[in-house]
Amino acid sequence: MVMVLYHDAQLYDQDLKLFTQNAWLNDAAINFYLTMIYHEMVHGRDDVLLMDPAVVSCMMLQCDDEEDLLDLAHGLQLQFKKMILLPVNDRENFDSQGSHWALLVYHQQTKSYKFYDSSNNHNLQSAREVAQVLDKALGTKSRHIEIECPACPQQRNGVDCGMYVCLIAEWLSIRYATNDQSPVETLENYVSPQKIRHVRKAMPNIVASLITT
DSSP states (O other): OOEEEETTEEEEHHHHHHHHTTOOOOHHHHHHHHHHHHHHTSTTOTTEEEOOHHHHHHHHHTOOSHHHHHHHHHHHTGGGOSEEEEEEEOOSSTTOOOSOEEEEEEETTTTEEEEEOSSTTTTHHHHHHHHHHHHHHTTOTTSOOOEEOOOOOOOSSSSOHHHHHHHHHHHHHHHHHTTTOOOOSOHHHHSOHHHHHHHHHHHHHHHHHHHHO
16 A cells, blocks of 8 residues: 655545546545645645645534634634635534535635535535634634635536535635736636546646655
């Protein structure tokens, strides 16, 4: 079993094969891609957080007291983040890996949430639960949370939801890092079935280039 370590993200060979075999992506595959976005496209900015999907699941399923919330806020330095991207799964317990991924985004300046779901807002309720926990960790637990759902590219099969999360996060992160000047493509054009097929096929070479530079 081969394991690749890139910063703090681990990717085993079976995780990498999920990309090339057109399979449903797990936590490790998505976290590796988000880590790549953070270091290669956002250049490690300390005001952006692309959260590990496993941490998001813990927020939804386990963070239920003040001590947990304080540890979360301190460990992730949430108070310094201007944009937080959270992959949201529809899992109901730790024994399930769920069936769908979507992306929740928090903007600190406006204290607002946006939700991008490639399957007709399937995970909106899970996103609400995550937003409530994040709001408590940020110290804004008394307000009513509104979640905006912008137009989002819709998947055409049952396995690409994780890829949509990765590429939507990439598009948002690049725009944030370049003050909304790039990319020139709309979200719909940037996150296309053709792009997803290309990225899936290219992932072994992408991973190899990351660990040799």
